[in-house]
Amino acid sequence: MGSGQAANTPPGSPMQLTRAQAEQLALKNNPQISVGKLLALAQHQVSRETRSAELPTFNGSITAVDANEGSRIGAGSLTASRVLEHAGAGVTLSQLIFDFGRTTNLVSSARLHEKAENANALATTEDIVLATDQAFYNALQAQALLKVANQTVATRGSVENQINELTKNKLKSTLDLSFAQVNLSQAKLLQLDAQNNVDSTLASLTAVLGFDKQVTYELTDEASQLSSPPADVDVLVQTALQQRPDLQALTFDQQAAEKFRRAQRDQLFPTISALGLAGGSPVRPDCFGGCFPNYFISSWYGAIGGNVSIPIFNGFLFTAQASEASFRAKAAAESTRDLRDRVVRDVRTAWLAANTAFQRVGVAEELSKEADLSLTLAQQRYQLGLGSIVELSQAQLQQTDAAIGFVNAQYQYRLALSTLNFEIGVQP
Numbered sequence: 001m002g003s004g005q006a007a008n009t010p011p012g013s014p015m016q017l018t019r020a021q022a023e024q025l026a027l028k029n030n031p032q033i034s035v036g037k038l039l040a041l042a043q044h045q046v047s048r049e050t051r052s053a054e055l056p057t058f059n060g061s062i063t064a065v066d067a068n069e070g071s072r073i074g075a076g077s078l079t080a081s082r083v084l085e086h087a088g089a090g091v092t093l094s095q096l097i098f099d100f101g102r103t104t105n106l107v108s109s110a111r112l113h114e115k116a117e118n119a120n121a122l123a124t125t126e127d128i129v130l131a132t133d134q135a136f137y138n139a140l141q142a143q144a145l146l147k148v149a150n151q152t153v154a155t156r157g158s159v160e161n162q163i164n165e166l167t168k169n170k171l172k173s174t175l176d177l178s179f180a181q182v183n184l185s186q187a188k189l190l191q192l193d194a195q196n197n198v199d200s201t202l203a204s205l206t207a208v209l210g211f212d213k214q215v216t217y218e219l220t221d222e223a224s225q226l227s228s229p230p231a232d233v234d235v236l237v238q239t240a241l242q243q244r245p246d247l248q249a250l251t252f253d254q255q256a257a258e259k260f261r262r263a264q265r266d267q268l269f270p271t272i273s274a275l276g277l278a279g280g281s282p283v284r285p286d287c288f289g290g291c292f293p294n295y296f297i298s299s300w301y302g303a304i305g306g307n308v309s310i311p312i313f314n315g316f317l318f319t320a321q322a323s324e325a326s327f328r329a330k331a332a333a334e335s336t337r338d339l340r341d342r343v344v345r346d347v348r349t350a351w352l353a354a355n356t357a358f359q360r361v362g363v364a365e366e367l368s369k370e371a372d373l374s375l376t377l378a379q380q381r382y383q384l385g386l387g388s389i390v391e392l393s394q395a396q397l398q399q400t401d402a403a404i405g406f407v408n409a410q411y412q413y414r415l416a417l418s419t420l421n422f423e424i425g426v427q428p
Helices: 019-029 031-054 102-168 174-208 233-243 245-268 317-383 389-423
Strands: 015-018 057-065 086-098 217-220 271-283 300-309
Touching: 015 019, 019 031, 019 102, 031 102, 086 300, 102 174, 102 217, 102 245, 102 389, 174 389, 233 245, 233 317, 233 389, 245 317, 317 389
Parallel strands: 015 217
Antiparallel strands: 057 086, 086 271, 271 300
């Protein structure tokens, strides 16, 4: 998408964007989605190509020969050795009758590969949804941290101004002012890092949405209340084993490999086919003068026949191909089993991470409240002359760390839920 702005967004204004809207834009614009769909369509054509072997082949031909009448071929090979001057046109029809299921297995294998490619396209869709969620929440988290950094700069700047005035009036020492200035400088560095992180995460969001120009966003977090993760991990595991598109794709590939193994084995059996042809020769030698009797007496021709092809020996080619296909089918089965094991592991790991992240939200919130209270008390003690600048600086640092930790905990839990949904194969 070239413009970067949504169609309903006025030029120059920020793009209003929720997580669901971001997912829709990514599914519409991201080139990886188009690649997945195009590969699935290409595999569908492969299925049609393979199925063509089951259908009749119908060809038309027009042939004209200018020859030395009655001469014979002295080198090379032709169906008839005698060459006659003639012109004609006709059609040829060939049809496979029976090959002990080889072509049928090849068609089934191609169709299973098509299903696997469709599942891969769906897996790509879920990958993009997860990447969009991660980019969206990372951008929200960065913006929230920037707000914390701005508030920290404002708070520490106010304290630094107060201490500066007190120092001018000889009510505080230059040591206190030095501590306050150091704390303010640290806050400004935090602010710079936070602003850079915002710009970086928005660039990542723009890329995953499929835009080629930087866009200004106004992100909206529609989830105000965080819900706890699902309680039963075994149910999630069973859901993942049934719904994960990458597992479905590998299962289809395994079944396709088994069909192909059977097809390669069936090469060792005979093949029965039929051939029919018909046509006419309006230009042919004049046989009424006694030249070349029994040639081109009739103006039309036609024939039908059958053929049985029996493989006898070809240097063990078919045997080797059948063995190769068998080994590849077994390897595909083992790959599927390996992915099932990894799916079970990943679901359990994601579930544990989501539960831990949810608990961290509560702990971080409580810590943030306590740090705010501690900073308030430290400020009051310092203003009353009961506390030192070191105590106030420590309280400021703890409050900033707690605020950052609370923001991180909230968005890390949202990311953990998105990852869990991805691992169990929830449809976007």
